[in-house]
Amino acid sequence: MARVIVDVMPKPEILDPQGKAVTGALRRLGFEGLTVRQGKRFEVEVDGELTEDRLEQVRQAAEKLLANTVIESFDVRVEQ
Amino acid sequence: MIRVGVVTFPGSLDDQDAARAVRLVGFEPVPLWHASDSLDAVDAVILPGGFSYGDYLRCGAIARFSPVMTSVIDAAGKGMPVLGICNGFQVLCESHLLPGALIRNDCRTFVCRDQRLRVENTETAWTSRFTPGQEIVIVFKNGEGSFMADDDTLAMLEGEGRVVFRYLEVNPNGSRNDIAGITNARGNVVGLMPHPEHNVDALTGPSLDGLPFFAGLADWLARV
Numbered sequence: 489m490a491r492v493i494v495d496v497m498p499k500p501e502i503l504d505p506q507g508k509a510v511t512g513a514l515r516r517l518g519f520e521g522l523t524v525r526q527g528k529r530f531e532v533e534v535d536g537e538l539t540e541d542r543l544e545q546v547r548q549a550a551e552k553l554l555a556n557t558v559i560e561s562f563d564v565r566v567e568q
Numbered sequence: 569m570i571r572v573g574v575v576t577f578p579g580s581l582d583d584q585d586a587a588r589a590v591r592l593v594g595f596e597p598v599p600l601w602h603a604s605d606s607l608d609a610v611d612a613v614i615l616p617g618g619f620s621y622g623d624y625l626r627c628g629a630i631a632r633f634s635p636v637m638t639s640v641i642d643a644a645g646k647g648m649p650v651l652g653i654c655n656g657f658q659v660l661c662e663s664h665l666l667p668g669a670l671i672r673n674d675c676r677t678f679v680c681r682d683q684r685l686r687v688e689n690t691e692t693a694w695t696s697r698f699t700p701g702q703e704i705v706i707v708f709k710n711g712e713g714s715f716m717a718d719d720d721t722l723a724m725l726e727g728e729g730r731v732v733f734r735y736l737e738v739n740p741n742g743s744r745n746d747i748a749g750i751t752n753a754r755g756n757v758v759g760l761m762p763h764p765e766h767n768v769d770a771l772t773g774p775s776l777d778g779l780p781f782f783a784g785l786a787d788w789l790a791r792v
């Protein structure tokens with residue numbers, strides 16, 4: 489079974505309050521100079537052979553549901 | 569009698585309050601269920617506040633694909649009045665019935681306060697009983713209510729007078745242009761983060777400024 493990874497990130501121009509909170513916590517813990525933006529990772533198990541058509545379906549799923557492209561960008565890749 | 573549907577999703581919290589507000593202005597509230605695509609021939613629909621589907625994935629993202637929303641999107645396209653309150657606003661944005669998106673508050677906390685607003689557009693299905701520029705106080709309570717849209721969308725909303733409500737005194741969540749609520753081009757679909765359904769009874773709300781939202785529906789329905 490093939491596994492496809494969909495990474496979803498807030499667009500650079502969109503404020504990321506969670507990432508800001510994590511960045512602040514890291515600084516308080518003594519980790520200097522680390523700036524975090526927080527996104528989501530989806531692991532999609534695809535039944536059957538992973539054809540280009542199936543991969544395109546995952547891209548459509550990401551576009552339709554997994555990401556809100558008004559505020560987020562996404563990246564689809566096959567896990568080796 | 570005017571019949572107003574109130575949708576209940578799993579995780580809706582304010583559906584009963586919305587139904588009560590509808591009843592208080594003399595209309596009949598009609599409960600609608602997320603898993604049915606029937607709108608029961610209602611004249612208008614309210615998408616209430618709460619945490620539909622646990623806010624999983626993104627607020628409103630799962631609710632947007634529920635059977636009832638297919639019918640709501642269709643009816644809204646034909647001109648039926650729809651009011652999205654808080655989580656309902658998030659569902660409307662996820663449905664692309666309204667532009668933009670709501671993200672986590674910039675202060676990173678849930679904010680609960682009596683919020684002063686300015687009514688900027690009184691030509692919508694839900695604001696005809698206000699006067700342009702009227703200042704009102706409406707209960708505000710949310711964690712992810714920061715309105716975001718790109719510059720072009722924002723310019724379009726401002727240019728077309730589609731910002732319906734703006735936060736006054738403080739911007740509680742970092743919303744762009746202090747936007748608290750917007751409408752679609754036709755004016756039948758309105759979404760806002762504050763909760764007018766909690767401002768319909770002096771016993772439990774800081775004002776009665778919520779009543780005109782619901783009462784104004786009669787004017788709109790009489791016109792069309």
